[in-house]
Amino acid sequence: MKRAALLDRLRATPRWDVLVIGGGATGLGCALDAAARGHRTLLLEAHDFAKGTSSRSTKLIHGGVRYLAQGRIGLVREALAERSLLLANAPHLVHPQRFVVPVYRQWDHLVLGTGLTAYDWLAGRHSLGASRLLSAAETVAALPTVRRDSAAGGLIGGISYMDARFDDARLAISLMLSVLDHGGLALNYLPVHALRHAAGRVVGATARDAETGEVFAIDARVVINAAGVWADEVRRLDEPSAAPQLAPSQGAHVVIDKDFLPGESALLIPKTPDGRVLFVIPWQGKVLLGTTDTPRGETPLEPRPLTDEIDFILSTAARYLTRPPTRADVRSAFAGLRPLIGAGRGSPTSALSREHVIQLSNGGLVSVAGGKWTTYRHMAEQIVDRAEAVAGLPHHPCPTAALPLHGSPRAPLDDVLGTDRPCVEALPGAGLRLHPALALSEAEVRHAVRAELARDVEDVLARRSRALFVDATAAGEAATAVAGILADELGWTEEHQRERTEAFRRLAEGFR
Numbered sequence: 001m002k003r004a005a006l007l008d009r010l011r012a013t014p015r016w017d018v019l020v021i022g023g024g025a026t027g028l029g030c031a032l033d034a035a036a037r038g039h040r041t042l043l044l045e046a047h048d049f050a051k052g053t054s055s056r057s058t059k060l061i062h063g064g065v066r067y068l069a070q071g072r073i074g075l076v077r078e079a080l081a082e083r084s085l086l087l088a089n090a091p092h093l094v095h096p097q098r099f100v101v102p103v104y105r106q107w108d109h110l111v112l113g114t115g116l117t118a119y120d121w122l123a124g125r126h127s128l129g130a131s132r133l134l135s136a137a138e139t140v141a142a143l144p145t146v147r148r149d150s151a152a153g154g155l156i157g158g159i160s161y162m163d164a165r166f167d168d169a170r171l172a173i174s175l176m177l178s179v180l181d182h183g184g185l186a187l188n189y190l191p192v193h194a195l196r197h198a199a200g201r202v203v204g205a206t207a208r209d210a211e212t213g214e215v216f217a218i219d220a221r222v223v224i225n226a227a228g229v230w231a232d233e234v235r236r237l238d239e240p241s242a243a244p245q246l247a248p249s250q251g252a253h254v255v256i257d258k259d260f261l262p263g264e265s266a267l268l269i270p271k272t273p274d275g276r277v278l279f280v281i282p283w284q285g286k287v288l289l290g291t292t293d294t295p296r297g298e299t300p301l302e303p304r305p306l307t308d309e310i311d312f313i314l315s316t317a318a319r320y321l322t323r324p325p326t327r328a329d330v331r332s333a334f335a336g337l338r339p340l341i342g343a344g345r346g347s348p349t350s351a352l353s354r355e356h357v358i359q360l361s362n363g364g365l366v367s368v369a370g371g372k373w374t375t376y377r378h379m380a381e382q383i384v385d386r387a388e389a390v391a392g393l394p395h396h397p398c399p400t401a402a403l404p405l406h407g408s409p410r411a412p413l414d415d416v417l418g419t420d421r422p423c424v425e426a427l428p429g430a431g432l433r434l435h436p437a438l439a440l441s442e443a444e445v446r447h448a449v450r451a452e453l454a455r456d457v458e459d460v461l462a463r464r465s466r467a468l469f470v471d472a473t474a475a476g477e478a479a480t481a482v483a484g485i486l487a488d489e490l491g492w493t494e495e496h497q498r499e500r501t502e503a504f505r506r507l508a509e510g511f512r
């Protein structure tokens, strides 16, 4: 799959039915939905797919026990049904995960046990297994490094419940490939910088190829704004005086070695000092800890965790783990921005709704804001229904509830490449690992370029593989080898190769 051929298709198509701006969970979900319904669909992403929030989540496909505690029953029920669909449609990327909540006070056993029974009940036929009260010995067997003592007293037991975990950036790549499989077109590094209007209606957009500077004037019957925390900026391309709607909130994570929490179970800390929950999850052979909820006025492309956020995560985890993790133990630290709705309302961001809102401008721009990774498919169904009506397109029923995503095997498989694995193993450099601490081969990098639209060192080390998020030092060390393969595949000059290696090293420094 060559970018040049995809650009030729873009030039050759006089008018699209649906143009989607933004290649995160929301935009990719919309593009797949529209393409699978048979509409001529184009998606444009300014940077790389999932460069924004969609690669920086807590990696949970979940109903959300916290939303249950907030009484958001509809959201929880919808998310649990979507969890079930994702487990069926992407079994190589989404996996059931057991969580254990350690309990130090009898009262918590009762309260949490009741809450998680309600969670089971809401899951209904989508349940992944009933929640269960555990004895102290069973809790320690599941979480070998959990503290037996705490400020609240000794460990008296625990509660286990089932949810699901996933690889967010890989799910985005699988969605992008599914868009192409279903006849749509998706391109990265093509930022939209203006909307085209005729008789007061939005009739397309103008985008500039970030690699060559070529400008594309695109006609479309309807334009969907799925630009995440940048959606207000795209809305202003349509209505310059549009009031901001989004109240971005930052969430940070840290990744530490597996021996801090050996075993397969994840730990849920039910109440942090700021009244939230904190997850400690086995992920990619390491342990992921997060997250926080910090209001942010600005929306940088590369948000950095604040010192306070990292200290908060580490000190909260230390109250539950026998060996407290310190800053020296952090292998990678990253942050993402939640596109929450509620600018100017003055509420704390943790209290703002995670539900999405679809908005139609006077000129017919369909904007979506808010939502969760877990519910991207259902959101996309509603957005494309709306877009069909706006554009006067024939209404086709949404097929995605039973649509296996690209790479999906018939049975659960712990390999993010899924059914693409044999193609990868046939490429030069199969099994040739690029760094002793990373499970990344030369052939996987070649595949990322040839078949997954990777254009830069970061695309490979942050999102096709998750090296940057798992071990930033090792990722920085692998940059030279990865850049060498990209240079070979894409015909880079030596100077460009050096420049891209250095750029990635600087990025990796920030994740350390």
Ligand SMILES: Cc1cc2nc3c(=O)[nH]c(=O)nc-3n(C[C@H](O)[C@H](O)[C@H](O)COP(=O)(O)OP(=O)(O)OC[C@H]3O[C@@H](n4cnc5c(N)ncnc54)[C@H](O)[C@@H]3O)c2cc1C
Pocket (backbone or CB within 6 Å): 021, 022, 023, 024, 025, 026, 027, 044, 045, 046, 047, 048, 049, 050, 051, 052, 053, 054, 055, 056, 057, 058, 059, 060, 061, 062, 190, 191, 192, 193, 226, 227, 228, 229, 230, 234, 249, 250, 251, 252, 291, 335, 336, 337, 338, 339, 370, 371, 372, 373, 374, 375
């Ligand atoms: C810390 C944190 C933890 C989370 N954990 C979970 C979780 O465990 N489970 C869960 O279900 N959800 C979780 N979420 C929520 C979930 O990650 C988000 O709802 C989802 O990723 C948002 O996707 P999006 O497509 O709307 O935004 P994004 O992923 O940010 O995508 C928007 C895209 O639009 C592009 N763009 C912007 N402007 C333009 C333009 N002019 N032209 C072209 N492209 C443009 C951007 O480059 C970006 O790639 C979490 C969120 C955060 C922040």
